[in-house]
Amino acid sequence: MGCCNTLPVPPPLSSDKLQVQPTPQRSSKRGRLPTNKLMTITERYEILRALGSGTIGTLFHAKNLETCEIRTIREVNKSASYHSVEVFQEVKILKELDHQNIIKVYEAIETSRSYYIVLENIYGGSLADRFKKNNVEGVISKYIHDMFLGLAYLHSQGIVHCNLSQDYVVLSDTSETPVLKIIGFALAQRLSEKKTIDQKYLKYPWASPEMLRGEYSEKSDVWSAGIVLYSLLTQRQPFPKGSRSMVIDAISSASVDFYNSAFTGLSLDAQDLIKSMLKRDPDDRPTCEKILQHPWFGNSKRMLPITYNITKKLLGFKITSKVAKRIMVFIVEQLALVRKDYAILGYFRSLDLNEDGKASKDEVLNVFNQVGLNVTQDIDFIMENIDTKGTGKVRYLDLVLGLTNWSQEFKKKNLEKYFKAEGGFVDADWLKKEISGVEEKEWDEFLVKIPMDEGKIHIEGLKKILRLNISNLT
Structure with missing residues (x-):
């Protein structure tokens, strides 16, 4: 299929992380999730290995036959007692979201026997497991900051997670610099709908007092996040051990243990932040946006992954045509x-100091200065070359353009798919329609350099011209 065969397959997750959260079985007349219909899942994916079975499906690793991307796929048998309306509530919500700290759903596929939910592949384990023996505040704060970025985005979309726990705060991979991901959205709710949540599916040690009364809001997630942070930093739960009813009574009265030595040994900023999130009255808790401004994140929320070599590469990047x-x-x-x-996402977040999704000229200058490059005289030239939209701001995709290893990327077969190439040729008229902002005269001057056959562009010739137009190609 023109696909690479050397991509590493992530190790299987531990069985306790494989269990899919049960979904309450309520009758509903909402429409089904739009799906792509196939005869079999193997038309599009190569099944690599089974990961395990949960209450509402089986998980396995698979490789997309066209892109070689590794995905996690959940199979849900149509003959099961639960139906797609409820099973896919989580997926319907996730399909509307696009944030680096929230698990991504790519597509839903339907065959005659099953539904398949194609998910981002995440295999780094939980944040709690990663830092079980290393609960240094300065290390953990970076990931907690990312957790609140994800929650703030979620809330800005009018959605509440409703069941956040340390099991659902995980890491993208096993590298030294994984990305935090929030998962477990089976009970997530749109605030505009305000549906009842079946409490038997709640992870009650993390549930807020109002959630136990059948009420919820964005501040319910703040409480749960506070429990996650308390547990990560102290390596203990904030409520006395005992029966389920005893713990629920302690949660309902917000009887949090702020007096044990593990908690009092935390920094004053950490104590203040946790206490502010674990207020009994949700109105007294801060929003996620407010939490992101808390002093506790001050020294460690922004690690600077950009290096001198990265900035030099950006400085020399230019596409001449x-x-x-x-x-x-x-x-x-x-x-x-x-x-x-x-x-590259980490590099971008180092530039984007105010976290608005765009880096200004001043923000770019600041980071270049931090790595020892004074580019004050060249900043306009730099911005012109990496600001592809001409807005005076740098986006994540601009950095992808400037930092991708194009020598390697041009060797892959993905470009044929992107350009809808057939028999090694791209339709010139189709390409002109897809690429906006180019005059016909400019097209004529560009295409005259590429081998063509009856209005078709030779894909290898196109790649060669693109290579020649990129400076400092690696």
Whole structure:
């Protein structure tokens, strides 16, 4: 299928992380989740290994036959007693979301026997497991900051997780710099709908007092996040051990243990933050946006992953042809649909100091200065080359364009798919329609350099011209 065969397969998750959260079985007349219909799942994915079975499905690793991307797929048998309306509540919500700290759903596939939910592949284990023996505040705060970025985004979309726990705060992979991901959205709710939650499916040690009364809001997630943070930093639960009813009584009265030595040994900022989140009255708790401004994150929320070599590469990056630049932007946009480069995402977040999704000229200057490069005289030139939208701001996709290893990317077969190439040729009229902002005269000057056959562009010739137009190609 023109696909690479050397991608590493992540190790299987431990069985306790494989269990899919049960979904309450309520009758509902809402429409089904839109699906792509296939005869078999193997038309699109190569099954690599089974991960385990849960209450509402089986999980396994698979490889997309076209892109070689590794995915986690959940299979749900149509003959089961539960029906798609409830099973896919989680998926319907996740399909509307797009944030680096929230698990991604790519597609839903339907065959005659089963539904298949194609998910982002996450195999780094829980945050709690990773830091079981290393609960240093300065290390953990970076990940907690990311957790609140995800929750703040979720709440801005009018959605409450409703069942956040340390099992659902996980890491993307087993590398030294994984990305935090929030998972477990089976009980997530839209605030506009305010549906009742079946409490038997709650992870009650993390549930807020109002959640135990059948009420919830964004502040319910804040309470749960406070329990997660308390447990991570103290390596203990905030309520006395005992029966379920005893713990629920302690939660209901917000009788949190703030007096044990593990808690009082935390920094004053950490204590203050946790106490503010574990107020009995949800109105007294801060919002996620407010929490992100708390002093506890001050020294460690922003690790600077950008190095001198990275900044030098950006400084030397340039695409000499306008047409080539527009085509490269198109390629980057297609790449972003199938994968995120978490290293480049980390670089971008170092630039984006105010976290608005765009880095200004001043923010770029600040980071360059921190790594010892004074580019004050060259900043306008730099911005012109990496700001593909001409807005005076740098986006994540701009960094992908400037930092991707294009020598390697051009060797892959993905470009044929992006350009809908057939028999090694791309339809020139189709390409012109897809690439905006280019005059016909500019197209003529660009295409005259590429081998063509009856209005078709030779894909290898196109790649060669694109390579020639990129400076400092690696």
